[in-house]
Amino acid sequence: MGLEELLEGFREQAVVDRPTMCKKCNIEYKYLGLGHYKCESCGEVVTDDYGKVRDYVEQSTEDVGVEKTSADTGVAVDRIRELIEMGKISLTKGGRK
Numbered sequence: 631m632g633l634e635e636l637l638e639g640f641r642e643q644a645v646v647d648r649p650t651m652c653k654k655c656n657i658e659y660k661y662l663g664l665g666h667y668k669c670e671s672c673g674e675v676v677t678d679d680y681g682k683v684r685d686y687v688e689q690s691t692e693d694v695g696v697e698k699t700s701a702d703t704g705v706a707v708d709r710i711r712e713l714i715e716m717g718k719i720s721l722t723k724g725g726r727k
């Protein structure tokens with residue numbers, strides 16, 4: 631495996647941080663959409679970085695900055711920038727989909 635492939639692998643992992651298994655029940659989470667997952671056995675709902683940021687932006691009434699979003703959601707600034715670059719989220723009301 632070349633260095634490029636290796637780096638690509640890391641990048642992929644960083645981007646796709648989706649929770650996979652419920653540690654309590656040892657079964658796969660069901661994807662509910664928009665960054666939310668649910669364990670159908672114990673009913674636990676988990677949210678990935680995308681879901682956290684999306685929920686936060688969704689409930690905010692005005693444009694929010696990356697730093698504030700990071701502080702309030704606990705998601706790293708770099709990670710938020712990544713999601714914005716990927717076109718997954720927008721922190722401005724006008725650009726929101």
Ligand SMILES: [Zn+2]
Pocket residue numbers: 652653654655656669670671672673674
């Ligand atoms: Zn469970």
